[in-house]
Amino acid sequence: MKPRVLQLNPILIPSINDKLAALYEVHKLFETPDPGAWVREHGSTVDALITGGHTGVSRAMLEQLPRLRVVAVNGVGTDAVDLAYCRGRALPVTATLGALTEDVADLAIGLLIAACRNLCAGDRFVREGQWERHPQPGAIPLARRFSGMDVGIVGMGRVGRAVAVRAAAFGCTIRYTDLRAMDDVPHLFVPQLVELARDSDALVLCAAADQAEGIVDAAVLDALGPRGFLVNVARGRLVQESALAEALVAGRIAGAGLDVFVDEPRVPAALRQSDRTTLQAHRASATWETRTAMAEMVLDSLAQALAGQRPAMSLTT
Numbered sequence: 001m002k003p004r005v006l007q008l009n010p011i012l013i014p015s016i017n018d019k020l021a022a023l024y025e026v027h028k029l030f031e032t033p034d035p036g037a038w039v040r041e042h043g044s045t046v047d048a049l050i051t052g053g054h055t056g057v058s059r060a061m062l063e064q065l066p067r068l069r070v071v072a073v074n075g076v077g078t079d080a081v082d083l084a085y086c087r088g089r090a091l092p093v094t095a096t097l098g099a100l101t102e103d104v105a106d107l108a109i110g111l112l113i114a115a116c117r118n119l120c121a122g123d124r125f126v127r128e129g130q131w132e133r134h135p136q137p138g139a140i141p142l143a144r145r146f147s148g149m150d151v152g153i154v155g156m157g158r159v160g161r162a163v164a165v166r167a168a169a170f171g172c173t174i175r176y177t178d179l180r181a182m183d184d185v186p187h188l189f190v191p192q193l194v195e196l197a198r199d200s201d202a203l204v205l206c207a208a209a210d211q212a213e214g215i216v217d218a219a220v221l222d223a224l225g226p227r228g229f230l231v232n233v234a235r236g237r238l239v240q241e242s243a244l245a246e247a248l249v250a251g252r253i254a255g256a257g258l259d260v261f262v263d264e265p266r267v268p269a270a271l272r273q274s275d276r277t278t279l280q281a282h283r284a285s286a287t288w289e290t291r292t293a294m295a296e297m298v299l300d301s302l303a304q305a306l307a308g309q310r311p312a313m314s315l316t317t
Helices: 014-023 035-045 083-088 101-116 119-127 158-169 193-198 218-224 241-250 269-273 288-306
Strands: 004-007 025-028 048-051 071-073 150-154 173-177 202-205 229-232 255-258 277-279
Touching: 004 035, 014 288, 048 288, 071 288, 101 119, 101 158, 101 202, 101 229, 101 255, 101 277, 101 288, 150 158, 150 193, 158 173, 158 202, 173 193, 193 218, 218 229, 218 241, 241 255, 241 269, 269 277
Parallel strands: 004 025, 004 048, 048 071, 150 173, 150 202, 202 229, 229 255, 255 277
Antiparallel strands: none
16 A cells, blocks of 8 residues: 655646655645545544645644654745654654755845846836837836845855855845854855845845744834845745835835745735835745755655655754
8 A cells, every 4th residue: 555645735846746646645635625624534544744834734733643754845944834843753844955045046136136127117117008108218217236236145044145146246245144154154244134234235035034023124124225125035024014115115225026925925015016016926946947856855755754764854853
């Protein structure tokens, strides 16, 4: 009999779904009319669980899965999983660490360039026929050059370092803040976020910071200033969205590029309606290449755990 895998989120790569179906008996809970009833009836037969970083898995569900041998998170966020409980059960929780780095860094730079150069507003200007009606050069406000900016990076982990490499290629000066200075990083460490914002033309949030919340507040935004830009490809809750909306409306910062939000998929109207924002639907890792690599890592974690091995990507065992 094939091991039973409970899947809480879809995987968008057909070849991976084919492999899962060939190797395991997969139950897609996200397609089940009454998920709670299914878990109560069949939870004792589940050997492995696949979930996403945003979805995670509740402790209540885990307690109904006594045979469970691995929780494979198809993402890097584990704050929606009770890691302490899993450690107590010696239950491996794996994540796809490293697979997302390049795409997330690419999008961070893309959002920053789009915000600086008003790419979305320019696109609408052409699509809506405004260029033909208003051909004069001053019809669109002048934009801001990205090359040579002072870029502040919040969180110098994998993604932060990849953003630094890309920004440096554009001649940008890099400073960063983190819990501590990194010995292997050539850029200037700034211990205080407000100070980093004051020294930066753009502030790029890359921190995993599962426990942090609202660190980008009105004081940080004011320090960033009316010519400064904010980019967030990390966690939505790192930003006080009401303070950000107020700063954008008042022109206290120049613009923002956001891929993540506090209460996804609900995005505050003030951010959606602002011409100063460039928005994405939490899509930093949404390429064929990265999603395939992530899903392959999930497959590896399942195979290793169900073979009685410690999964290479385990965060709890």
